[in-house]
Amino acid sequence: xxxxxxxxxxxxxTVLGLAGGETIVxxxxxxxxxxxxxxxxxxxxxxxxxxxxxxxTGAVLPPILALTAHxxxxxxxxxxxxxxxxxxxxxxxxxxxxxxxxxxxxxxRDTA
Numbered sequence: 001x002x003x004x005x006x007x008x009x010x011x012x013x014t015v016l017g018l019a020g021g022e023t024i025v026x027x028x029x030x031x032x033x034x035x036x037x038x039x040x041x042x043x044x045x046x047x048x049x050x051x052x053x054x055x056x057t058g059a060v061l062p063p064i065l066a067l068t069a070h071x072x073x074x075x076x077x078x079x080x081x082x083x084x085x086x087x088x089x090x091x092x093x094x095x096x097x098x099x100x101x102x103x104x105x106x107x108x109r110d111t112a
Contacts, residue, residue: 003092004037004067011098021045021053029059034105036061037088040068040079048082055083063104067092 038047066079069090079087
């Protein structure tokens, strides 16, 4: 996640790294960040379970992106069907990562 932080910070974004479902749900529902990147492989609770918990809050949510190192056949489709707004694999493509995240943020703002 260090590279993710570096790429987004270089583009002027503030990046918070959180490790824990309760902290993430509290921050996302109370602070309304511009976007959320969830690693699919989280300790304890995977990204799919955490996404479902966020959706159940009923809060207006920003774009939520799945980020994973495990890119198997069908994983992208499963993530999008689960409600992620985008599916990105690690290692990230430094050339396109920042613009992909910013594009989702712009799209969300344009439809709000």
